[in-house]
Amino acid sequence: MLMVLLTCGVNCSIESMCSPYLFFAKTQNESEGTMVEIGKVDYSDFEVDKSAAYPTLKDRVVIITGAGQGIGRGYAHYFAAQGAIPIIAEINGEAGEKVAEEVRTKHGDALAIQVDVTDLDSVTNLVNQVLSQRGRIDCLINNAAVFSKITMAPFWELPVDEWKAAVDVNITGAFYCARAVVPAMQEARWGRIVNVSSATFLMGLPNYLHYITTKSAMVGMSRSMARELGPWNITVNTFWPGVMQTEIERPSVPNERFKEYTARQSLQRQGTIHDLAKPVLFLCSEESSYITGQSLQADGGLTFV
Template sequence: MGRVQGKVALVTGGASGIGLSTAALLAKEGAKVVIADFNMEGAREAAENIKANGGDAFGIFLDAGDENSIKEAIEFTVKNFGKISVLFNNVGLTNLKKDLDVVNIDLDEWDRLMNVNLKSVLIGSKFAIPHMIEAGGGSIINTASMAGFTGDTIRAAYGASKAAVVNLTKYIATQYGKDKIRCNAVAPGLILTPAAKNNMTPEVLDIFAKYNTLPYHGEPDDIGYTVLFLASDESKFITGQTIQVEGGHYIANPSVPDFNEYMKKAQS
């Protein structure tokens, strides 16, 4: 207990999944938390749950595609808790029907994803940093994705936006490190959020499991604990980094699972 005692955190996209897990963990470890989400009722419910467990939290509306909405979320946090010391830029969108390959992609969807997935990180940081400087420092954590490190048959805009988040993280860390502001990112692989469970068939999950180094899938708390570490002073000498939390899915030669199956058959 108390790993982020005395800190004030704004968690965007905090009404469900990774954001919800992170907000609860931050509050459990002593932070005052503002949960901002397009789903305002979900954000408020999450905040009430935190308060019911002895924490301190607010739930507010956030449209991550709107600059003023992001600015207002920062100002709300500072007004109600006196400062902002942790910013978790967690909002992200994907669209499997419109974000296709480079030839067939919907260009309006490209612009929308760049605005929400990338520009929101820039804007949130832009408005939070002056308050962090005034408070003597802070920690910004951005949600990237393993899609930012690999190629795929679809989701060109999503992957490009997340790759840009990885590099923007380095720029923020470089430009404001002397102000005692750290900026890091976390890159999830497949995480079994409610949305993932609802949208992926058992057959698709089995495909992912085949290529994981570990014999299980990730859970929202796996990302939440990583963000908690980056928000805490335990990580005070870590900045500009992207921590890949992906169960070893991408670390091995891609032929390893198939080769293992081949060897088992050959030995039987």
């Protein structure tokens, strides 16, 4: 049996786990060529777009961190709809169990496990529980990140504790999770690791040094991991989502800033969970078996590499 595991990596002092699953979206009135605000979109009861079909994901065990809300929660539904088994590993146990129950009701098997990705013992316990209860781990999606209510400030005024929190979750947490799952993947001689970065790091945004630095570091980490894990048929890639105003970002980034980012994109709309989930499905499928050490962007043309 194969399975999907989703974890939230933020420590208890960071408020990002319990909000409703909400997004903001914009669309373009093609006839007039103007931007039209369509406001808040409630994804609490969204339906998975089943046009994406990856039969090789059936029964896969996939680890996705940060799945108690937002994009990670959407990943859980999308993987389950493909027949995979999401394990929602979440620091907020109540939020994680709620997502697991949603997935079980709509799609099939799911398991919630409470974890703090900044704590190596907690991550080790998570992996042990997954192996004990589901028997294997096929994929890891390092999606957990510190962003909620972070301070926007020049780096010389940035609180040191916020710098450390970003490093602990965004980089060290991803390292801990990858380190913990690799032995099971090596034994199976198959695995997928997707490290979720952000297309915004290419822009060198001012006042977000801690976030931008840690998200860019994930690219180098992924490439080194890909070099080392290739002999075991384990691929490692980085996924760069673009602008998507989830409940995690909303407290930290003014709405006007999101409008500005959207206006810069080639595609004049904000992304949805459907736009971001499908590329991750691909990177975890057999169809991506010859792709490793690469970065896949889904940002509506905000940045070009």
